[in-house]
Structure formats: C-alpha cells, structure tokens
Amino acid sequence: MIGHDIRNPLQAITSELYIARQSIAETPIKELAGLALESINLIEEQTDYISKIVSDLQDYARPLKPELEEVDITKVIASIFQTVKVPDSIKLVIDLKGFPKIETDLTLIRRALSNLVINAIQAMPEGGTLTINAEKTGRQAIFKIEDTGKGIPEEVKNRLFTPLVTTKAKGQGLGLSVVKRIVEALGGTIMFESKSGKGTKFTIRLPLKE
Known part of the structure; x- marks a missing residue:
C-alpha cells in the first residue's frame, strides 16, 4: 500500500514534467528554455531514482510467483x-x-x-x-x-x-x-x-x- 501511495504522486510529477517539457520546446527564448530543461532533467533523474527505490522495496517484500x-x-x-x-x-x-x-x-x-x-x-x-x-x-x-x-x-x-x-x-x-x-x-x-x-x-x- 505504501508503494502505491508513493507511486501515485510520482506518476503525477512525471506527467507534469512531460507537459512542461513540451511547453518549453515552444519557448522563443533559448537561454531560458535551456535552463528550464536542465532543471527538468534533474527532477526526472531524481524521480526515476525514487521510483527504483519503491520497486526494489516492493520486489524484496512481496512473494515472487513467476508467471511463465x-x-x-x-x-x-x-x-x-x-x-x-x-x-x-x-x-x-x-x-x-x-x-x-x-x-x-x-x-x-x-x-x-x-x-x-x-x-x-x-x-x-x-x-x-x-x-x-x-x-x-x-x-x-x-x-x-x-x-x-x-x-x-x-x-x-x-x-x-x-x-x-x-x-x-x-x-x-x-x-x-x-x-x-x-x-x-x-x-x-x-x-x-x-x-x-x-x-x-x-x-x-x-x-x-x-
């Protein structure tokens, strides 16, 4: 349950980052767009890292039942x-x-x-x-x-x-x-x-x- 509670806001953040990236692509001020993209890339990296921690915790805690x-x-x-x-x-x-x-x-x-x-x-x-x-x-x-x-x-x-x-x-x-x-x-x-x-x-x- 905790894993899902963490994943839900992570998915929302990821969706908003996608929208922000699309909006920045249309920005005429290249210098501003470049700085914003750097920030977005950093946020995405940290979001991916949190997601991996959640996945590891879930995979370690739950029983593994392979479906072949x-x-x-x-x-x-x-x-x-x-x-x-x-x-x-x-x-x-x-x-x-x-x-x-x-x-x-x-x-x-x-x-x-x-x-x-x-x-x-x-x-x-x-x-x-x-x-x-x-x-x-x-x-x-x-x-x-x-x-x-x-x-x-x-x-x-x-x-x-x-x-x-x-x-x-x-x-x-x-x-x-x-x-x-x-x-x-x-x-x-x-x-x-x-x-x-x-x-x-x-x-x-x-x-x-x-």
Missing part, C-alpha cells in the same frame, strides 16, 4: 534501454548470439537484468564499456552483464547479495538482493567475478524446459 510465458529477450533488452540512460562516456556492447525466445516471467527477468545494467552503469562514473551477452547452452539460458568499473571491494564480496549492503554512496543496498531473489524464484543461479580496477561480471543461469 514465451519471452523475446532481444525485445526485453531493447525495452530496458528505453528507460535506462547510458552516458556518452560508456560504450555499449550487446551480443545475443541469435538468442531464442525462452519461457520465463517477462516482468521478473526484465527487472533482474535492468537492475544489473543500472549497477554496471553506476560502477563506471568516469566511463567504460558495458557488455551484455546472452546465449543458450544445452538446457540453460546464460546471461552475462559486465562492466569495466572499479570492481567490488574484497570486504564486501561475501555479503554482496545481503540486503542493505552497498558499495555506493547513494543507494539502498536492495538492488542485488532483489536480483538474487528473482533469479532463484525462476529456478536459476547468479554468480559474479570482480577484479579491483578492472570491473565486474555477473552471470545468471536459468533452466530451460525441453
């Missing part, structure tokens, strides 16, 4: 980048190797992959390369999200999927624990490799039906 359907992973990845902004300083590499459609929960797999993509971007504030791989091996679907950021500190690695544990100055520490819950609800596993100064790679393995 045929899912096109190519479209899932594309939809993620319609909402997640990739800075110009980050090179995006996507290799799906002709990945087939799989039977999984569309909402849950999108949420898990989206969280990992956001984490990877945040791990590279000075730029780098974000690589996304997906392939089918035998009766498994394998997803790999890799960044070239600073890596995960040794003292955090053993607790990385624990709720409220984070390596970021700004963060609630729920994103990765939510990903782990989702992956396990789908019958899969998640692992990671990380080297200081070189980056981190998360690997999700999901079972496939014959």
